[in-house]
Amino acid sequence: KQEVTQIPAALSVPEGENLVLNCSFTDSAIYNLQWFRQDPGKGLTSLLLIQSSQREQTSGRLNASLDKSSGRSTLYIAASQPGDSATYLCAVGSGAGSYQLTFGKGTKLSVIP
Amino acid sequence: SAVISQKPSRDICQRGTSLTIQCQVDSQVTMMFWYRQQPGQSLTLIATANQGSEATYESGFVIDKFPISRPNLTFSTLTVSNMSPEDSSIYLCSVVLAVPGELFFGEGSRLTVL
Numbered sequence: 128k129q130e131v132t133q134i135p136a137a138l139s140v141p142e143g144e145n146l147v148l149n150c151s152f153t154d155s156a157i158y159n160l161q162w163f164r165q166d167p168g169k170g171l172t173s174l175l176l177i178q179s180s181q182r183e184q185t186s187g188r189l190n191a192s193l194d195k196s197s198g199r200s201t202l203y204i205a206a207s208q209p210g211d212s213a214t215y216l217c218a219v220g221s222g223a224g225s226y227q228l229t230f231g232k233g234t235k236l237s238v239i240p
Numbered sequence: 241s242a243v244i245s246q247k248p249s250r251d252i253c254q255r256g257t258s259l260t261i262q263c264q265v266d267s268q269v270t271m272m273f274w275y276r277q278q279p280g281q282s283l284t285l286i287a288t289a290n291q292g293s294e295a296t297y298e299s300g301f302v303i304d305k306f307p308i309s310r311p312n313l314t315f316s317t318l319t320v321s322n323m324s325p326e327d328s329s330i331y332l333c334s335v336v337l338a339v340p341g342e343l344f345f346g347e348g349s350r351l352t353v354l
Contacts, residue, residue, distance in 0.1 A: 131282075161343065170332055171283075171345040173241070216282065218343075226271055226336050227298075228343060230282040 129154045131219050133231035140207055141239050148202040148234045150217030155195045161228065162191050162202050163216040171216065175202070207238045242267050244346035246333055252352045253323055260319045261349045263333030268313035271336040274306070277348070278329045286331075289316040323353045 130153045140146050150160070159178050163171040175184045175191040177200070183192040190203040204211060214235045218228035243266040253259050263272065272289040287308055288296040295308035310316040320327050333346040 159342075163345075168330075168348075168350060170244075170246075170347040171334075173342060173344055176342045218283075226273065226288075226343065227285050228283075230284075232282045 129157075129219055129221055129229040131217055131229050131231040133215075133217055133234050135234060136232065137235040137237075139237040139239060142207060142209060144207050144238075145203070145205050146207055146236070148204070148215050148217075148236070150200040150202070150231055152198045152200075152219045152229075154221065155198050157195060157219050157221055159220040160191075160193055160200050161218045161220065162189075162200075163218065165214045165216060165233070167214075174215075204236075207236075209238045209240050212236055212238050241344055242269065242335060242337055244333060244335060244344060246331075246346040246349050248349055249347060250350040250352075252354060254354055255324055257323055258319055258321045259323065259351060260317050261331055261333075261351075263316045263318070263346055265314045265335055267337075269335040269337060270313070272310060272316050273334045273343075274308060274316070274318045275332040275334060275345075276329045277332065283332065286318070289318075320351065323351075325353045327351065328353045 132151045134149050161176045162174040177184050177193045188205040193200045214233040216233045217231045245264045247262045274286040275283045277283045285298050286301045289310040291310045307319045330348040332348045334343045
């Protein structure tokens with residue numbers, strides 16, 4: 128059974144800092160990995176999707192990497208802003224044609240002005 | 241991406257009652273799903289909503305408790321039946337669009353059962 132762990136559970140940084148969020152998974156036979164953002168009381172916003180054949184994806188100030196062999200992904204946020212404050216969720220998809228995702232519990236990020 | 245609308249956005253309900261949550265997508269999608277997020281927990285898949293047929297439920301979820309309808313490619317409902325305080329959660333509708341495997345989510349429906 129796939130398990131997804133996100134460390135740290137919470138992170139507080141001053142505005143302008145670069146930061147890294149970590150995600151690890153137990154079964155390396157994944158189809159893809161997706162990073163989401165969730166604001167309090169809201170739904171999820173898709174940030175980046177990495178297919179199993181890819182090593183990284185970039186969108187603006189966000190860069191996500193994937194190392195299947197070690198069961199790890201990182202989300203790098205450059206020049207953090209207060210608007211980046213949210214909970215970031217990592218989700219792993221297993222099996223082509225199966226869209227069931229296994230989610231981590233998330234990292235709650237606070238960017239202090 | 242798609243615009244995914246859920247109703248209600250939140251509700252407070254009494255124990256023993258039932259509530260139906262609606263999910264409307266602004267484009268036709270093949271795959272629709274319902275997730276639950278309990279307080280302080282991550283998301284758990286309840287079921288896949290199949291158009292024109294019975295939903296496919298994950299382990300631990302049953303049709304009698306969470307009946308799902310999907311009459312067409314843009315709409316689905318999830319009913320939470322005979323509610324108890326343990327059903328207090330955020331319920332989220334999600335869809336898969338053109339990019340293989342990329343999921344998009346609605347805003348969620350926050351349910352509190354007293």
